[in-house]
Amino acid sequence: MAEPNRGEPSRIDVVALGGIPEITPGDDLAAHIVRSLEWTDGILPLRDDDVLVVTQKVVSKAEGAIVDLTTIEPRPEAVAFAERYDRDARQVEVVLREARRIVRMANGVIITETPHGFVCANGGVDASNVGPDSGSLVTLLPRDPDASASAIRAAVRARFGIDVPVVVSDSFGRPWRWGIVDVAIGVSGLLALEDLRGVPDADGRVMRSTVRAVADELASAAELVLGKTAARPVAVVRGATFTRGDGSIRDLIMPAANDLFR
Amino acid sequence: MAEPNRGEPSRIDVVALGGIPEITPGDDLAAHIVRSLEWTDGILPLRDDDVLVVTQKVVSKAEGAIVDLTTIEPRPEAVAFAERYDRDARQVEVVLREARRIVRMANGVIITETPHGFVCANGGVDASNVGPDSGSLVTLLPRDPDASASAIRAAVRARFGIDVPVVVSDSFGRPWRWGIVDVAIGVSGLLALEDLRGVPDADGRVMRSTVRAVADELASAAELVLGKTAARPVAVVRGATFTRGDGSIRDLIMPAANDLFR
Numbered sequence: 020m021a022e023p024n025r026g027e028p029s030r031i032d033v034v035a036l037g038g039i040p041e042i043t044p045g046d047d048l049a050a051h052i053v054r055s056l057e058w059t060d061g062i063l064p065l066r067d068d069d070v071l072v073v074t075q076k077v078v079s080k081a082e083g084a085i086v087d088l089t090t091i092e093p094r095p096e097a098v099a100f101a102e103r104y105d106r107d108a109r110q111v112e113v114v115l116r117e118a119r120r121i122v123r124m125a126n127g128v129i130i131t132e133t134p135h136g137f138v139c140a141n142g143g144v145d146a147s148n149v150g151p152d153s154g155s156l157v158t159l160l161p162r163d164p165d166a167s168a169s170a171i172r173a174a175v176r177a178r179f180g181i182d183v184p185v186v187v188s189d190s191f192g193r194p195w196r197w198g199i200v201d202v203a204i205g206v207s208g209l210l211a212l213e214d215l216r217g218v219p220d221a222d223g224r225v226m227r228s229t230v231r232a233v234a235d236e237l238a239s240a241a242e243l244v245l246g247k248t249a250a251r252p253v254a255v256v257r258g259a260t261f262t263r264g265d266g267s268i269r270d271l272i273m274p275a276a277n278d279l280f281r
Numbered sequence: 282m283a284e285p286n287r288g289e290p291s292r293i294d295v296v297a298l299g300g301i302p303e304i305t306p307g308d309d310l311a312a313h314i315v316r317s318l319e320w321t322d323g324i325l326p327l328r329d330d331d332v333l334v335v336t337q338k339v340v341s342k343a344e345g346a347i348v349d350l351t352t353i354e355p356r357p358e359a360v361a362f363a364e365r366y367d368r369d370a371r372q373v374e375v376v377l378r379e380a381r382r383i384v385r386m387a388n389g390v391i392i393t394e395t396p397h398g399f400v401c402a403n404g405g406v407d408a409s410n411v412g413p414d415s416g417s418l419v420t421l422l423p424r425d426p427d428a429s430a431s432a433i434r435a436a437v438r439a440r441f442g443i444d445v446p447v448v449v450s451d452s453f454g455r456p457w458r459w460g461i462v463d464v465a466i467g468v469s470g471l472l473a474l475e476d477l478r479g480v481p482d483a484d485g486r487v488m489r490s491t492v493r494a495v496a497d498e499l500a501s502a503a504e505l506v507l508g509k510t511a512a513r514p515v516a517v518v519r520g521a522t523f524t525r526g527d528g529s530i531r532d533l534i535m536p537a538a539n540d541l542f543r
Contacts (some may be wrong), residue, residue, distance in 0.1 A: 027298065029513070031506045035290045138457040147491070190491075194456050195400040196464070197535045198474045198494025200501070212460045229409070229452070231504070232460025239462070240502035242493070243521040244293045251291070259505040273459045 031258035034062055035244045035251040041150055042252075044083035046075075049174030056175070062255055065181045070256045071119025071171065072241035075143070075189035075204060077252040078167045079158040080150070086113050088155045100124065110144060112159055113251055117142040117159055133160060136272040137204060139191045161187065165267050172207045184208030184263065188238035201242035203234035203268060210266040211235075232260050232271060293520035295506045296324055297513040303412055304514075306345035310335075311436030314515055318437070324517055332518045333433065333519040334503035337451035337466060339514040341420040341430045342412070348375050350417045362386065372406060373421055379421055395422060398467060398534035401453045404414045423449065426467025427529050434469045441520070446525065447471030450500035463504035465496035465530060473497075488506040494533060495523050 036055040042048055052071070056062060062069075079085065093101070093112035101108035104127030111129065115121070122138055131142040143160035150156070155272035161167045168185040175183050187205035193199070211234040222234060241254040298317040304310055314333070318324060331403070341347065354365070355374035358477040363370035366389030373391065380393035383518070384400055393404040405422035423429045437445050449467035454460070465473060474494040503516040 030294060030296045030508065031502075032292060032294050033502070037291065190493075194540055195535055196494060196497070196533050198492045198497065198533065200494050200497050201362070202458070230460045231452075232458060232462050233505070235458070235460065235462050236501040236505050239498040240293075240295070240505055243495070243498050243502055243518070244291065246522055260508055271458050271460065273457055278456055 022235075026048070031240070031256060033240050033244045034059060034255045034257070036062075036253040036255065037251065039077070039106075039252055041250075042077045042080045043150065044080060044085060045077070046081045047173045048077055048081035052171055053174055053178045054134075055253065056179070056255075059255070062257075063179070065175070065179050065255075066183070066257060067185055068258050069181075069183050070209065070237055070259060070261065071175065071183050071185045072184070072237055072245075072254045072256060073168070073171060073185060074241075074245060074252045075160060075164070075187055076145070076149070076158055078161050078187055078205075082161055082167065084159040084161055085149070085156050086144075086159060100127075100129075103127075107146075110141075110146065113157060113159070114142045114144045117144055135160065135164070135204070135268065137191070139189075143189060160189070160204065165207060166205075168205040168207035176213060182208060182263075184261065186234050186237050186241075188241060190242070200235075201238040203232075203238045203271065205268050206234050208263060208264045208266070209234065210262045210264045211268055211271045212266075213260070213262055234261070234268070234271065237261070249263050266270075293502070293518060295502050296321060296517045296519070297506045298324075298515040298517065299513065301339070301512075301514055303512075304339045304342045305412065306342060306347060307354055308343045310339055310343035311433045314433055315436055315440045317515065318441070318517075321517075324519075325441070327441050327445055327517075328435070328519060329443070330520050331443075331445045332471065332521060332523065333445050333447045333501055334371050334499055334507075334516045334518060335430070335433060335447060336463075336503075336507060336514045337422060337426075338407070338411070338420055338447055340423050340449055340467075341426035344423055344429065346421040346423055347411070347418050348406075348421060350375070350419060362389075362391075365389075369408075372403075372408065375419060375421070376403045379406055397422065397426070397466070398409065399453070401451075405451060405466075422451070422466065427441045427469060427531075428467075430467040441530070444470060444525075446523065448496050448499050448503075450503060452474045452504070455481055461506065462497075463500040465494075465500045465533065467530050468496050468528045470525060470528070471496065472524045472526045474528075475522070495521070496528070496530070496533065499523070 038055045088109040093108035097111035098108040101223040120132040131253040164187045172185045188201045189204045190199040213231040214232040215229040350371040355370035359373035360370045382394040384392040426449045430439040434447040450463045452461040475493040475495040477491040
């Protein structure tokens, strides 16, 4: 009978935290997460194999990474694109301002490269789930999502005395396949990539090129419980295999020169 | 206090099944999975919100989607590429034979489009974890992964009287980001995409373009417990939100004409 060969746990649990209220700019998100952990059945005490996944929207809102479209004057290019595809010209303008590079702009969709190096639709500028009466508000990506994750990790460690890695997640489309999946846009306390090169496989054969994007898989697992329409922005993933360390989301960004898929 | 608004569960569990032996061509994989379910602590009775995720490798092995490289005569192009990049020319030959289209061939990496429409490295041809003494064997992708999933689903339903959707998963690289993540390559009993267009978000605002690739997220969540080096090829994901239906992996394949990321 085959047995696991690396001592990994044989189950993971993903638990959505409850009780986190509508977040507004200036709110202490980390304090809300700490309180929610205290309330969430069966989670405490936190464990060595816990990871917190926090969705981008609440991070951006707490950090005030929000733009009121009524303050935006769109450039003619944004107006033309918006008219052609029935979009809000002011939101198009914000997407263009947030972009380090326009990858593609067609069929009503704008793919940009963000200052962080992410390639995604609308540069992560998003009007959904911003909050009640938020008609003219859009969120931007956090300026430094690793730092956002670190702040939450520090608050959890200060309160509970355990170092729980944190992943900030967002929903990205991708080439080749329909649909969005949640991926990591910031990490703290774990390596975004788990490098299995040189580790023997189950037959003792050394694997040549297996680098797992574990931070992305943690984000996707959390999304399964958080959903897109529920007001639950934080999950604990318990029992996954990951490597502690001073990771950064920059480790996940592939330079164009290495990217054979492009 | 914010509460979930769609009645989704607030936790998911991902459990690796134990006791599945080394699979060889002709083995009844579905029967092994049924037996493993009977043995796996706390899983039975199966529930309405269970999904089985089965990794490609055991499916391919059971179906005999295996090639012995000692039988392969590589074409000159394969020999030249293999010599240049220290690869096995016979494996390069198999990758080329399996390809519907070569997307890119450089730096020792071959990106192809498979007959199923997947775009992935080496067309899914893989030498790792094939089995003991498998030096010259590589696995191919299953010919019809939806059918592979359906056969397992039927066997589970026949034995336990409950219709558990099945996802067949594999590890794919992707553009823009380092690392591989597990994605779905076959589904049965659920929709690969969960279409939330028209569903109100937490603020009552209708979401315009949210289609979740739930099958891919289920595959990624399962990978977190199955790992790449462990001899555990099947997981139960319990509690995720998905839509039952006559889904196909074809729903996930984006035609080039729609793909603005390309």
